[in-house]
Amino acid sequence: MAPLPRATSATERSSTARRRIQEYQVTERLIVIGGDAAGMSAASQARRLKGPDELEILAFERGRFTSYAACGIPYWIGGLIGERDELVARAPEVFREKQSIDVRTGHEVVGIDTGARTVTVRDLAAGEEAEHAYDQLLVATGATPLRPPVPGIDADGVFGVQTLEHGQKVLDALADRDPQRAVVIGAGYIGIEMAEAMLLRGLEVHVVEMADQPMSTLDPEMGDLVADAMRRMGMHLHLGVAVEGIATGEDEWIRGVVTADGTLEADIAVLGTGTRPFSDLAADAEIPIGPSRGIVTDRRQRTPVDGGWAAGDCAETFHRVSRSPVSIALGTIANKQGRIAGLNLGGSYSAFPGVLGTAVTKVCEMEIARTGLGETAAQAAGFEVVAETIKGTTRAHYYPDATPITIKTVAERGTGRLLGAQIVGREGAAKRIDVFATALWNEMTVDDLLNVDLSYAPPFSPVWDPILIAARKVDGAVRAAGL
Numbered sequence: 001m002a003p004l005p006r007a008t009s010a011t012e013r014s015s016t017a018r019r020r021i022q023e024y025q026v027t028e029r030l031i032v033i034g035g036d037a038a039g040m041s042a043a044s045q046a047r048r049l050k051g052p053d054e055l056e057i058l059a060f061e062r063g064r065f066t067s068y069a070a071c072g073i074p075y076w077i078g079g080l081i082g083e084r085d086e087l088v089a090r091a092p093e094v095f096r097e098k099q100s101i102d103v104r105t106g107h108e109v110v111g112i113d114t115g116a117r118t119v120t121v122r123d124l125a126a127g128e129e130a131e132h133a134y135d136q137l138l139v140a141t142g143a144t145p146l147r148p149p150v151p152g153i154d155a156d157g158v159f160g161v162q163t164l165e166h167g168q169k170v171l172d173a174l175a176d177r178d179p180q181r182a183v184v185i186g187a188g189y190i191g192i193e194m195a196e197a198m199l200l201r202g203l204e205v206h207v208v209e210m211a212d213q214p215m216s217t218l219d220p221e222m223g224d225l226v227a228d229a230m231r232r233m234g235m236h237l238h239l240g241v242a243v244e245g246i247a248t249g250e251d252e253w254i255r256g257v258v259t260a261d262g263t264l265e266a267d268i269a270v271l272g273t274g275t276r277p278f279s280d281l282a283a284d285a286e287i288p289i290g291p292s293r294g295i296v297t298d299r300r301q302r303t304p305v306d307g308g309w310a311a312g313d314c315a316e317t318f319h320r321v322s323r324s325p326v327s328i329a330l331g332t333i334a335n336k337q338g339r340i341a342g343l344n345l346g347g348s349y350s351a352f353p354g355v356l357g358t359a360v361t362k363v364c365e366m367e368i369a370r371t372g373l374g375e376t377a378a379q380a381a382g383f384e385v386v387a388e389t390i391k392g393t394t395r396a397h398y399y400p401d402a403t404p405i406t407i408k409t410v411a412e413r414g415t416g417r418l419l420g421a422q423i424v425g426r427e428g429a430a431k432r433i434d435v436f437a438t439a440l441w442n443e444m445t446v447d448d449l450l451n452v453d454l455s456y457a458p459p460f461s462p463v464w465d466p467i468l469i470a471a472r473k474v475d476g477a478v479r480a481a482g483l
């Protein structure tokens with residue numbers, strides 16, 4: 001390299017040096033597969049740390065939207081949110097113009113070659129395929145809804161609600177066909193949120209669930225409270241009933257959901273049968289998949305394959321209480337993992353600390369929340385457990401609108417370590433789960449928890465908040481059970 005000319009001023013020499021550094025700078029290319037929570041959090045975070053001359057970012061999304069809130073779909077369908085675009089946090093053009101992230105919607109990645117470090121991408125509108133080279137690859141392909149493998153499940157009028165496109169199809173069907181009866185298949189949280197949406201739209205709602213309770217992530221007696229509430233709201237529950245098929249008319253539109261107990265008439269059906277990590281693309285490329293079917297990553301979100309990263313619903317993580325590998329499809333986790341992948345891709349260091357499976361939902365007025373392990377799950381994980389349930393009120397009993405709340409708390413026998421909590425109640429109940437989650441995160445005992453200095457005034461809680469009453473009751477049981 002030629003020496004810097006001597007006869008120039010220091011400022012000129014410094015700007016020439018900077019130009020030369022730029023010329024020799026290596027620009028890496030990051031390819032992101034999946035343009036929602038995990039993928040675009042990672043892309044944005046990496047961009048904050050590295051400019052376009054250091055890191056070129058190319059994101060492929062097979063749908064039309066980026067950074068959309070799938071979590072809002074049931075409320076949009078239920079009519080609580082007016083416009084679809086309210087659910088889009090950042091449109092592709094904003095990524096392109098404001099962050100120099102080259103987002104290509106309508107582009108599906110159909111193959112990964114980890115040896116050659118290329119991806120094959122299909123332009124869905126043009127029907128053409130092209131190869132793109134990468135230095136780093138982030139797989140953020142999300143989860144895919146489980147479809148019961150029964151005849152007719154792909155019939156017209158049977159809808160998943162995973163993307164905004166799916167949500168739009170449900171709304172179109174409601175507008176065009178004026179359905180009177182909806183069958184929701186599966187009573188996980190998406191199923192019960194969709195049951196509420198259909199009820200709000202004025203349909204007769206039937207919910208078919210293979211388990212004996214809705215919300216099978218709750219212990220049975222807590223699930224029963226949810227079932228009772230749903231029935232009181234006018235929903236028809238068919239619990240312990242498996243779907244065997246979908247009956248259609250000559251136009252191939254759904255007419256009924258066939259179950260072991262007979263056929264339920266249906267003008268529309270919605271799938272709420274849960275999801276699994278959508279890791280197929282990675283698996284085909286021999287990127288290791290874990291026991292939960294999520295892509296294996298270390299705590300920095302790196303896969304075992306050089307240059308490969310994964311985050312969000314498609315990735316496996318670990319449960320901080322059971323210490324087991326898990327894949328839990330939640331936006332909370334996807335956003336955090338995306339941010340962490342982005343920090344690492346941007347040259348910083350960050351590690352994902354695992355999950356507790358903390359989740360809240362509601363069906364009409366009934367709020368539901370959980371964190372950590374339920375009694376059954378804790379036993380299955382090998383803990384000796386003590387569990388207690390309390391009933392209280394969300395405000396001082398004499399204050400207007402004090403509503404009932406039930407809390408089940410699970411602790412380890414002998415040590416009193418908190419293992420998990422579940423809450424079912426009305427307004428003001430569910431978010432109390434965050435106190436339990438924080439205690440669990442810090443591996444507190446129920447004795448620690450019951451002395452925490454929580455706030456009190458009659459409009460917000462009784463003087464002994466139901467959280468403290470729950471901790472006190474299970475602490476008593478731990479003491480009575482001895483070592």
Ligand SMILES: Cc1cc2nc3c(=O)[nH]c(=O)nc-3n(C[C@H](O)[C@H](O)[C@H](O)COP(=O)(O)OP(=O)(O)OC[C@H]3O[C@@H](n4cnc5c(N)ncnc54)[C@H](O)[C@@H]3O)c2cc1C
Nearest residue numbers: 034036037038062070071109142312313329330331332334
């Ligand atoms: C109805 C509903 C309600 C929900 N409610 C909540 C809630 O209340 N709280 C909560 O925490 N979570 C909720 N979730 C879950 C939450 O939405 C997800 O956990 C979160 O969106 C996961 O983000 P992700 O980026 O990992 O995956 P996704 O959001 O699924 O995004 C993955 C993206 O990858 C794209 N993609 C997949 N394969 C390819 C490919 N080969 N090429 C190109 N693009 C591809 C997909 O089109 C998709 O846009 C809800 C989900 C649904 C469906």
